[in-house]
Amino acid sequence: MRRAKALLVSVLLAVSALGATAQATLAFRGDAWSNSDSFTSHCLGFTDTWPRQLYSLTTAQMAALGYSPIGGALGAGFTRSSFLSNVFYDYAVYAHTHGDNYWAASGAPNVDSAILQDPGTGNCSSFSRDAIRSSAIKSATYGTFYNLVIMSTCMLGSSSSTMPGAFQIEKTKSSTDRKFYIGYAKLTYDSAQFRFESALWSYLNGAPNHQRTLYQAFTYAASIGGYEVPDSANPFQPNWWGNPNYNGTPGWM
Amino acid sequence: MSAVRTVAKAKPFLAVAAVILGLAATAGPLTAAGFSRDVSGPPDVLSSRIGQATVTDTVLYADDSPDVFARARAARDALGFPAGAARSGRHVKDGLRNAEYDEVADLDSAGRPISLTQFDGRGRLVTAVRFDLPPGLSAKVTSDQASKAAEAVLGRSGLTPAGKADAEPNPVAGGWDVHWPRTEGGFLVRGDETTVHVWQDGRIHSVARVEHQLSSLPSRRLGQADAQDVVRHQFDAWFAGRGSGYAVANMNLEWVEPNAAFDPSKIGATPASYRLAWVANVMPSGAAAEVLRQITLYVDAGDGTVIGGDVVE
Numbered sequence: 001m002r003r004a005k006a007l008l009v010s011v012l013l014a015v016s017a018l019g020a021t022a023q024a025t026l027a028f029r030g031d032a033w034s035n036s037d038s039f040t041s042h043c044l045g046f047t048d049t050w051p052r053q054l055y056s057l058t059t060a061q062m063a064a065l066g067y068s069p070i071g072g073a074l075g076a077g078f079t080r081s082s083f084l085s086n087v088f089y090d091y092a093v094y095a096h097t098h099g100d101n102y103w104a105a106s107g108a109p110n111v112d113s114a115i116l117q118d119p120g121t122g123n124c125s126s127f128s129r130d131a132i133r134s135s136a137i138k139s140a141t142y143g144t145f146y147n148l149v150i151m152s153t154c155m156l157g158s159s160s161s162t163m164p165g166a167f168q169i170e171k172t173k174s175s176t177d178r179k180f181y182i183g184y185a186k187l188t189y190d191s192a193q194f195r196f197e198s199a200l201w202s203y204l205n206g207a208p209n210h211q212r213t214l215y216q217a218f219t220y221a222a223s224i225g226g227y228e229v230p231d232s233a234n235p236f237q238p239n240w241w242g243n244p245n246y247n248g249t250p251g252w253m
Numbered sequence: 254m255s256a257v258r259t260v261a262k263a264k265p266f267l268a269v270a271a272v273i274l275g276l277a278a279t280a281g282p283l284t285a286a287g288f289s290r291d292v293s294g295p296p297d298v299l300s301s302r303i304g305q306a307t308v309t310d311t312v313l314y315a316d317d318s319p320d321v322f323a324r325a326r327a328a329r330d331a332l333g334f335p336a337g338a339a340r341s342g343r344h345v346k347d348g349l350r351n352a353e354y355d356e357v358a359d360l361d362s363a364g365r366p367i368s369l370t371q372f373d374g375r376g377r378l379v380t381a382v383r384f385d386l387p388p389g390l391s392a393k394v395t396s397d398q399a400s401k402a403a404e405a406v407l408g409r410s411g412l413t414p415a416g417k418a419d420a421e422p423n424p425v426a427g428g429w430d431v432h433w434p435r436t437e438g439g440f441l442v443r444g445d446e447t448t449v450h451v452w453q454d455g456r457i458h459s460v461a462r463v464e465h466q467l468s469s470l471p472s473r474r475l476g477q478a479d480a481q482d483v484v485r486h487q488f489d490a491w492f493a494g495r496g497s498g499y500a501v502a503n504m505n506l507e508w509v510e511p512n513a514a515f516d517p518s519k520i521g522a523t524p525a526s527y528r529l530a531w532v533a534n535v536m537p538s539g540a541a542a543e544v545l546r547q548i549t550l551y552v553d554a555g556d557g558t559v560i561g562g563d564v565v566e
Contacts, residue, residue, distance in 0.1 A: 005315075038544040039566075045491025046515045048564050053303055053513075053520055057349070089264070098544045098566045105324060116544065124495075125544045144264045154546070154566065173386075178367045185425070187546055191512065195350075202349040202377040206308040216366065216384045222426070223382040225448040225461035230534070230547050230565050239425045 028250030030092035030148075032058045033078040035118040035125075038098070038178055043124035050190035054096045054197065061201035063211070065248045078118035079223075080132045083141040091250040092148040093167065096193070098125065099153025101160045104135070113156055113163045137166035144168070147214030147250050148214070150182045152193050157183025157239035164241055171241045178252065180214040180242035186234040192227040196238055199224050204248060211243045215244035291441040301530045303521055306348035313342030313355060324378075325357030325370045333407035334368040334383045334459045337361055345371075351524055354379055378410055380458035387427045392454040397428035403449035406457050414462075427450040437467055440529060441484040442508040466526040467508055471555025477504060480531035483552045487559055488535060497541035499548075509551045512561035529554040 035057035039048035055074040063070050066189040070218035071086060072078070072094070080092045086095060097115050104112035146167040161183060165173055169181040182200075184193065204212055218240050227236035269332040294485030315322045321342055322531030329336065346353050356375055360364040368383040394402065400418045407414065423430050428451045435445035447464055450458040475483075481504065488499045513519035530551040537545050545566040552558070 056304040223459035226463035
């Protein structure tokens with residue numbers, strides 16, 4: 001018994017000595033993924049800089065919200081296999097890439113939303129090769145919960161999107177669980193996504209002790225105006241589902 | 254069901270286990286198991302500026318800044334926002350948005366914001382928004398009623414946008430978004446507007462005014478045919494040998510903000526004043542259309558250079 005107590009004390013000492021670091025670095029992982037190789041001069045003749053800008057913004061702000069470590073990748077590390085093998089461990093997931101609500105393998109009218117992985121250095125995107133379907137994500141999440149999911153793509157905030165369900169987030173605005181999903185309902189300029197997400201993070205992380213809720217930050221960002229739109233059929237429409245009283249900090253309690 | 258529950262508890266367990274096994278934080282095994290940060294692109298100083306941008310604020314007190322608080326109260330009342338149990342003020346330097354403003358929030362009895370108003374350095378209303386949830390579906394105003402409600406409230410708030418409003422339904426929060434796009438010298442100022450969100454019961458949810466500084470008009474203006482040549486030349490150069498095609502959908506003269514969309518060296522640069530430009534909306538086809546739905550190019554109306562643009566991925 002005494003030996004057991006001594007062992008327990010030793011373990012607790014070891015944990016307390018290393019626990020702070022461990023908690024900060026391992027406890028609540030967030031992944032930010034951004035497809036940049038599809039948008040390089042190799043594929044397009046010019047380098048689209050928005051993927052890098054959005055990635056830089058997200059990694060810094062997700063960390064400020066308390067997620068740690070921040071994983072994921074900008075560019076070639078954003079592969080389907082890397083995304084799917086890591087997603088189970090995440091509490092927050094962000095993806096900036098091409099996204100849409102595609103017909104499921106079973107055919108219309110069933111939808112199986114998808115995002116495109118980065119095609120890899122020297123390659124350009126191909127839907128058939130690069131799609132990461134929501135059904136595949138749902139399988140990889142194994143029913144576990146997510147605090148914050150942001151799909152910085154076109155269309156995955158629309159009512160037909162199956163992406164929230166891949167993360168066990170119901171399409172309700174009255175959840176009481178600690179979860180929140182953000183997406184865009186229409187075709188959206190990258191500049192509008194950057195403006196919106198900058199305002200969202202600015203408001204959310206702009207007060208001490210995480211006093212503000214994601215709903216407030218979303219509402220603020222949606223209200224500031226100035227969003228350019230590609231055409232009149234695609235007004236700027238960010239959308240959310242989840243808990244309107246949740247402040248976005250990681251954890252299940 | 255039980256299987257889902259079991260697995261749903263696995264992540265919290267993993268988080269706790271990670272703490273207990275925290276000694277592995279700096280060791281190899283967990284890093285190799287996928288906990289590493291993988292940034293494939295070369296880090297650059299300019300994009301790191303975005304990552305390092307911060308929001309700093311200075312507390313404003315009603316006794317020291319009575320004009321700010323008086324403005325906020327007047328705007329709140331004009332908009333019909335509820336009065337809070339208390340108010341707080343701050344001067345914000347928002348590095349994420351390159352913006353600076355005074356902000357006053359009405360707070361509930363627990364100190365949570367229920368609405369806010371923001372003002373620029375000249376004391377003009379920039380943003381006002383209330384944070385309570387949208388009303389139910391019991392009452393639905395028409396677009397005409399929403400436009401009139403928006404116009405009335407702007408008048409009471411001292412904002413008088415010119416021109417005719419556009420109203421579009423807001424399926425996310427309900428009601429209508431009523432926009433007055435800004436024009437200057439007969440040309441649209443891209444993104445600048447006064448906008449009001451009217452809830453479906455007719456109450457005002459938010460007001461925003463976006464207005465940027467404009468450069469002077471160019472002394473000599475590029476004609477549309479010449480601007481089209483610039484666009485074609487640019488896309489021919491970009492898409493040559495890449496299996497991509499394009500079609501110019503439309504071109505208009507607009508005031509635009511030069512940006513870093515196609516020029517990495519300009520990421521994080523101080524925003525420049527708006528310039529008059531030919532805005533070309535181009536629809537890609539072939540390989541480029543796998544990831545891009547639209548490319549918008551800004552061609553300076555004075556010197557014909559490409560000064561930025563945008564993409565729809």
